[in-house]
Every structure is written in structure tokens, then in C-alpha cells.
Amino acid sequence: MRYLVRDRLLGFGDDYWIEDEHGDKQFLVDGKALRLRDTFELKDREGRVLIDIREKMLALRDTMLIERDGEALATIRRKRLSLLRNHYRVTLVDGTELDVSGKILDREFAVEYDGELLAVISRRVLHLRDTYCVDVIREDADPALLIAVAVCVIELAEKQGDDDDRED
Template identity: 85%
Template sequence: MRLLVHDRLLGIGDDYWIEDEHGRKVFLVDGKAMRLRDTFQLKDAHGRVLIDIHQKMFALRDTMVIERDGEGLATIKRKRLSLLRNHYRVSLVDGTELDVSGKILDQEFAVEYDGELLAVISRRRLTLRDTYGVDIVREDADPALLIAVAVCVIHLAQKERADD
């Protein structure tokens, strides 16, 4: 499954659609402005909230939290002892861990579980300006979760760059 994200709008308070390869709107990322912490909602094409994303308050390192139906689903933060600056760890509540690595700010990275590729985020093969693709490799993967992971790691990397 390929999804297209138009990242020129990526920012707090901005809303942007994620489309499938046929141009149909699949997800809406709804940025919530004027909040104490960075907050997003991932909605389906009918406006139903699928996932809530917010910055964890009072964390030693910048951390994003993903929730579904008010229940914690995952936390995302930069991997602590990584030589690569763009390496993030996604800890799901069931104990599963996903690795995200690559050139996050260039939207060229991969999401893996136990060495198996789940999704590739890339702008290389696209001719559309300010757009990157999310290619979900495994058919049983949760597209909403993988989009939420991409939104989080890009946001964390941009925030880290701004803080430097």
C-alpha cells in the first residue's frame, strides 16, 4: 500500500491530507495549535479520530505518545545510545519494539520490526514537489500506526534540529 503525504504543511496547527496512490483522501493529520504540548490527531476520511498523538510532558528526552481510543499504544523517542542521530525507538504497549532509522529530515527512512521491513518513507521516487511516499510493505501492518510513527519521528527530528 502506498500513501502520499504533502509535507509542505507539516507543522503544529496545520492540517494536511494523506492520499492513496489514486489521489483518494485516506487520512487527515489534524495539528492542534495553542496547546501546552505538541498535539496531533490522525482522522479517517470521514473525520473519525483514529489516533491521538501528543508530546509527553516532563520527559528527560523529547518523547511522543500515540494513543488509540484513550489507551496508550506506543511511545517514540530517539534511541539513547545510537551513533546515528536519526535512529528512533518505538515501544508498543505490548512490549514490541520498532526501529526507525535513516535520514529522517530528508524523509528517507525505514520502519522495521525485529529486522523485518514494515514501511519505507521516501521522497526519492516521487515527482511531486514537497511530497513523500509511505510504502507499507507488510499487508498485516497497521497503516494508521505507521503514519502516526512517521509523523512523530519527523516532528521529533525537526524539533531536535531547531533546538540545536
């Protein structure tokens, strides 16, 4: 399933809809402005909160936390000692690790589990300005989680100033 995400223009305080490939609204990103740390909620069409995302305070490295129903679901941070400059690690609470790598700031990257492709994030497949696509490859994957991962990784890369991501 393919989801279309419009890039935020002003930051986390913005609210915006994520649509499916048919143009139907599927998720609302509800940015929480005026907070000490970056925070937002991913909601369904009926306004139910599916996922809470927030920046972890007082961490040695920039870290984002994903929660579902008040329980920790995943932690996202840049992978240390990686040959790839734009490589992030998503650690789920059960110990499962997802790898995210590619050109993050260009919106051209992939999410993998144990070498298997879960989602591809790309701007190339679209002709819409300021929009990127989250293409969920596996049918049994959690689209809300993968969208949250994509948004978090982009936020971390922008904060860390991953300009080396645009060398080409």
C-alpha cells in the same frame, strides 16, 4: 499500499489530507493549534479519530505518545547510545519494539520490526514537491500507526535539530 503525505508548512496547527497512490483521500491530519504541547489527531475519511498523537511533557528526552481510543498505544523517542545518529525506538504497550532509522529530515528512512521491513518513507519515488511517501510493505501492518510513527519521528528530528542527518 503507498500513501502520500504533504509536508506541513507552518507546523502542528495545520490540517492536511493523506492520499493513497490513486489520489483518494484516506486520512486527515488534524493539527491542534494553541496547545502547550504538540498535538494532533489522525482521522479517517468520515472524520473518526483513529489515533491521537501528543508530545510528552516533562520527559528527560523529547518523546511523543500515540494513543488509540484513549488508551496508550506507543511511545517514540530517539534511541540512546546508537551508532546511527538518526535512530528512533517505537515501544508499543505490549513491549514490541520497532526501529526507525535513516535520514529523517530528508524523508528517507525505514520502520522495521525484528529486522523485517514494515514501511519505507521516501521522497525519492515522487516527483511532487513537498511530499513524501509512506510505503507500507506488510499487508497485515497498521497503516494509520505507521503513518503516525513517520510523522512523529519527523517532528522529533526537527525539534532536536538533527542537522547531522544532512551530512552528504
